[in-house]
Amino acid sequence: MSETAGAPRLAFRLRRDGLFPRILVAIGLSMLCAAVLVALAGHNPLTAFRAMLAGALGSPYQIGTVLNRTCPYLLAGAGLALCFRAGVINMGSDGQIAMGGIGTAATVLAWPGPPTVITAIAALIAAILCGGLWAAVATAIHLGRRVHEVLVTLLLNFVALLFVQLVLSGPLGQPGAGFLQSPAMPRAVWLWRVPHFYFHIGILIGVFASLALSFLLWKTPWGFAIRVTGRSRAAAAYAGFSTAAVTWGVMLTAGGLAGLGGGVEILGLHHRLIEGFSTGFGFKAVTVALLGALEPAAVIPAALFVGLLETGALAMQRQIGVPSALVVVIEGITMLFILTATVRRA
Numbered sequence: 001m002s003e004t005a006g007a008p009r010l011a012f013r014l015r016r017d018g019l020f021p022r023i024l025v026a027i028g029l030s031m032l033c034a035a036v037l038v039a040l041a042g043h044n045p046l047t048a049f050r051a052m053l054a055g056a057l058g059s060p061y062q063i064g065t066v067l068n069r070t071c072p073y074l075l076a077g078a079g080l081a082l083c084f085r086a087g088v089i090n091m092g093s094d095g096q097i098a099m100g101g102i103g104t105a106a107t108v109l110a111w112p113g114p115p116t117v118i119t120a121i122a123a124l125i126a127a128i129l130c131g132g133l134w135a136a137v138a139t140a141i142h143l144g145r146r147v148h149e150v151l152v153t154l155l156l157n158f159v160a161l162l163f164v165q166l167v168l169s170g171p172l173g174q175p176g177a178g179f180l181q182s183p184a185m186p187r188a189v190w191l192w193r194v195p196h197f198y199f200h201i202g203i204l205i206g207v208f209a210s211l212a213l214s215f216l217l218w219k220t221p222w223g224f225a226i227r228v229t230g231r232s233r234a235a236a237a238y239a240g241f242s243t244a245a246v247t248w249g250v251m252l253t254a255g256g257l258a259g260l261g262g263g264v265e266i267l268g269l270h271h272r273l274i275e276g277f278s279t280g281f282g283f284k285a286v287t288v289a290l291l292g293a294l295e296p297a298a299v300i301p302a303a304l305f306v307g308l309l310e311t312g313a314l315a316m317q318r319q320i321g322v323p324s325a326l327v328v329v330i331e332g333i334t335m336l337f338i339l340t341a342t343v344r345r346a
Contacts, residue, residue: 022341022342023338023341026337026338026340027338029337030330030334030336030338031049033333033337034048034049034330035048037330038322038326038330041323043320043321044320047320048316048320049316051312051315051316051319051320052312052315052316055311055312055316056308056309056312056315057308060196060198061197062311062315063199064193064197064198066304066307066308067199067203068198068200068268068269069307069310069311070203070307071200071202071205071261071264071265072097072258072262072265072278072285073261073284073285073303073306074203074207074210074288074299074300074303074304075205075258075261075264076093076096076254076258076261076281076285077287077288077292077299078209078210078257078289078296079250079253079257079258080285080288080289081289081292081294081295081299082217082226082253082254082296084289084290084294085226085227085230085250086226086246086247087229087233088149089149089150089153090135090149090153090251090254091150091153091154091282091283092138092156092157092255092282093258093281093285093286094160094161094278094281094283095134095156095160095161095278095282096131096132096134096135096160096254096255096258096259096262096282097131097258097261097265097281098157098160098163098262098277099131099133099134099160099259099262100127100128100131100258100259100260101127101262101266101277101278102163102167102172102262102273103123103127103129103130104123104124104127104263104266104267104273105123105182105266105272106126106171106172107122107126108120108186109172109182114188115185115188115189117188117189119188120188120189120190120191120267123189123263124260124264126263127259127260127262127264127266128256129256131255131260132253132255132256132259133255134255134259135252136248137156138156138255142247143244143247149251160278161276161278161279164180164273164275164276168275174272179275181273182272182273184271184272185266185267185271185272191264191268200268200269201268202264202265202268205260206261206300210296211296211300214295214296222249225246226246226249226250229246258282258285261281262277265277265278284306287306287335287339288302290342291305291306291335291338291342306335309334310331313327313330
């Protein structure tokens with residue numbers, strides 16, 4: 001049950017398992033498959049890949065777009081990595097992100113007096129609390145009624161999305177907007193943007209949260225309890241660790257971070273609550289956690305990779321007319337190859 005000492009856990013795994021060469025081979029094979037698909041669709045693969053690269057890294061604006069897209073994946077993925085380490089399969093990030101968005105919007109729109117930076121901080125705290133509360137509901141059902149956490153968290157995603165529709169149809173909605181959305185939030189609560197770039201400081205929040213979780217996982221007794229529980233619940237019980245307490249801890253942490261991702265998405269990008277804004281984020285966060293080998297610090301480059309891939313693929317679709325369905329297929333193939341390369345053999 002020994003774990004490798006030292007900070008660079010990912011570097012150790014790269015050396016021990018030969019993971020880095022496998023990842024490079026996986027990326028090469030996925031790009032080869034993508035080139036074949038683009039060619040079959042009647043487009044030049046070299047032109048397509050050039051458009052993808054330019055669309056992701058061609059200008060400060062494009063780089064900022066990548067970083068903004070990365071934020072919710074990074075925050076939710078870091079929390080999921082912690083859950084998966086403990087053997088808890090949390091599939092509810094979509095709903096937790098949605099609830100975080102509700103908490104953020106409700107706090108800003110109900111704030112007494114002129115909005116300030118304090119309002120934005122309070123809104124992000126509310127996002128953490130709402131995301132954690134939604135995770136707490138799933139945990140209570142899982143532990144109290146012995147319902148599998150995958151089923152509970154998945155079904156609560158749909159409830160949360162419907163709850164967003166409910167509040168936008170009522171107290172948080174903007175009448176006459178034509179579709180479900182809240183009123184625009186005042187500029188005073190928007191997340192600060194880096195000058196000459198498009199990205200906001202949410203990416204810094206995500207990086208700090210991931211590094212903090214990595215420290216907790218490897219340098220604290222709670223992190224040791226998580227790792228032991230994930231390896232063997234019988235061994236954890238023998239060592240005196242409470243499986244229920246570990247489950248509560250990782251679920252609340254993951255829910256709070258996912259909720260924070262929703263708050264960052266609202267204050268940093270949309271500046272209003274919009275129906276369906278969180279759809280798909282949770283499942284991409286699962287991919288990010290797996291790409292990061294369940295190491296919170298390694299989730300940072302994994303989330304950046306997914307953000308680069310998505311932004312570049314969408315730019316390729318716009319510039320050379322690649323069908324949107326083919327873009328989704330290319331993204332899926334790339335993820336599949338890389339996840340296959342990162343599987344740890346028993």
